[in-house]
Every structure is written in C-alpha cells, then in structure tokens.
Amino acid sequence: MLLKKKARIIKMNEKSNIPFWLVWRDGGWAPQYKHDSRKSAENEAERLARENPGQDFYVLMPVSRTVKSDVVTERFFDDELPF
Numbered sequence: 001m002l003l004k005k006k007a008r009i010i011k012m013n014e015k016s017n018i019p020f021w022l023v024w025r026d027g028g029w030a031p032q033y034k035h036d037s038r039k040s041a042e043n044e045a046e047r048l049a050r051e052n053p054g055q056d057f058y059v060l061m062p063v064s065r066t067v068k069s070d071v072v073t074e075r076f077f078d079d080e081l082p083f
Contacts, residue, residue, distance in 0.1 A: 018076050022060045023048065031060075 020034040021041035025048070035041035038059065045057040065074045 018065075019061055024058045024060055025052075025055055026058075028055075 020036060021038050022031040022034060023041050023045045024031050035044065038061070041059045045059050048057050049055065063076055066072065
C-alpha cells in the first residue's frame with residue numbers, strides 16, 4: 001500500500017530549507033505560504049484557478065537568495081538556467 005505524504009505548508013516568516021514553492025497571481029496579494037513540494041503548490045494553484053476563472057496562477061521556486069551580511073548571494077543551482 002502506498003502512503004501519501006501530507007503536504008507541509010510553511011508560513012512565510014518561518015526560515016525554511018530550499019527547495020520551497022510559492023503560488024502567485026500577478027496583481028494579487030503577496031504569497032502567504034511556502035509549500036514544501038511542487039505538487040502541493042500545483043494543487044493550491046489549481047484550487048485557486050477553479051475559484052477564480054480567467055485568472056493565471058504561477059508556481060514559483062527561488063533560484064537564489066541574497067542577504068545583507070555585508071552582501072551574500074547563495075546560488076541553489078550550479079548551472080545556468082536554460083532561458
């Protein structure tokens with residue numbers, strides 16, 4: 001029997017490890033949750049799209065983080081993105 005992993009949603013003000021995903025709508029509120037799986041974020045985007053016909057919802061994953069420590073950029077991928 002396969003057990004489905006329950007998605008964990010992380011509040012935006014919590015520190016979290018990469019990767020995480022956000023659901024965003026252009027012109028909408030700032031994302032409120034970090035999803036710990038792509039599937040969880042896609043499910044939420046689908047739910048929101050059903051409730052808001054004609055609206056586009058995007059699933060986003062960060063590719064880097066910059067913080068002033070002086071300034072530190074942390075890359076999450078070794079290679080360049082193909083676009």
